[in-house]
Amino acid sequence: MKIALLALLGLAFGAVGGAALGISAGLAWIQIFKTSNFEGDSSMLVFFTFMPLGAVIGGIGGALLFAVLAIRDAEIAIEHEPVRRRDR
Template sequence: MKIALLVVLGLVLGALGGASLGVGAGLAWVEIFKTSNFEGYGGMLVFFTFMPLGALLGGLAGAVTFGVLAWRDAEIAIERPPKAPRKH
């Protein structure tokens, strides 16, 4: 259950981060390639192309990253059993 919740958390955080990076990449694309802004074409390009692609890629990357981290954490014993006291 912990792994599934961390995957969902990674998906949400990755989608938010990816969307913001997608907006930044789209704005850079519009400025570098001098995309026409006739009737808001530049804005539509950024928010209907780059933002969803960034959110999709970021969500997948976040889910996979958090899932792998949670999976490895499940394999590693966090709390070790107490050792028996030594006899001197």
């Protein structure tokens, strides 16, 4: 259950972060390639192409990353023995 919840959390964080990176990449694309701004062409390119692609890629990446971290945490979890007190 922990793995699934962390994967969903990673999906949400990854989607938000990926969307932000997608917007940044789209704005960079417009500046580098001098995309036309006739009737909002450049804004539609950013918000209908780069942002959804960034959100999908970021969501998948975040979900996989959080799931792998949760799985590794479950495998590595070692029970620590209580520290024995020395008799003096």
